[in-house]
Amino acid sequence: MFAAAIFDMDGLLIDSERPIMAAWIEAARTLDIELSHAQYLQCVGLAMAESKQILAALLGGAAAYQHAATQVTAALQLQRADGDLRPLFPIKPGAAELLTALRGRGTRCAVASSSSSGQIQACLGSLDVLHHFEAFAGGDEVARAKPDPALYLLAAERLGVEPADCVAFEDSENGAKAALAAGLRVVIVPDLKHPPEPIIGQAFHVLDSLHDAMAHVPLWFPTPAQERA
Known part of the structure; x- marks a missing residue:
């Protein structure tokens, strides 16, 4: 067929979606913001630019988004480093x-x-x-x-x-x-x-x-x- x-x-x-979501929720907490699963799911399946716009609004602006994005990147890199040769996702x-x-x-x-x-x-x-x-x-x-x-x-x-x-x-x-x-x-x-x-x-x-x-x-x-x- x-x-x-x-x-x-x-x-x-x-x-990949679960560890990335967990990293964003944890990064939001460093800003004293409780990012819920439902809020994050608004970004799933969207292009990067659209996701960035939604997350920036949820986190309080471009500066907060950039802070959180840096935290997410670092967290995922640590997971890779601690992975003992296991793939990140x-x-x-x-x-x-x-x-x-x-x-x-x-x-x-x-x-x-x-x-x-x-x-x-x-x-x-x-x-x-x-x-x-x-x-x-x-x-x-x-x-x-x-x-x-x-x-x-x-x-x-x-x-x-x-x-x-x-x-x-x-x-x-x-x-x-x-x-x-x-x-x-x-x-x-x-x-x-x-x-x-x-x-x-x-x-x-x-x-x-x-x-x-x-x-x-x-x-x-x-x-x-x-x-x-």
């Missing part, structure tokens, strides 16, 4: 198994992430799954972030596959909107913040985890031999 799979990264392939359940299964079937895979190209390479390289992907599209390579379709169009172009022949795996509302606008079918695997019902209703499928995708692999991703039959 699909010739290729294009994956979001943060909150989908890697469990762990891989999500089922991700490695799904990527291995797709590779075994000859399914072409790419990443379309709002993170920079360098961050994509570093994160996925640290988890030993980088070799499963043929193409990457990072947020630093396009003029407009998700929900604009540019990232997914770029990833499909680099794979040499028509968007209509690709399925996107996404966790966020803006990511799903971007993939749909690019002409892909979308499998939604919600993370911290569930997309609203109108977006869920447009999804090709909704899963609890990437592990659950394994049952659908034979139908969604036929092998070359099956396509010739």
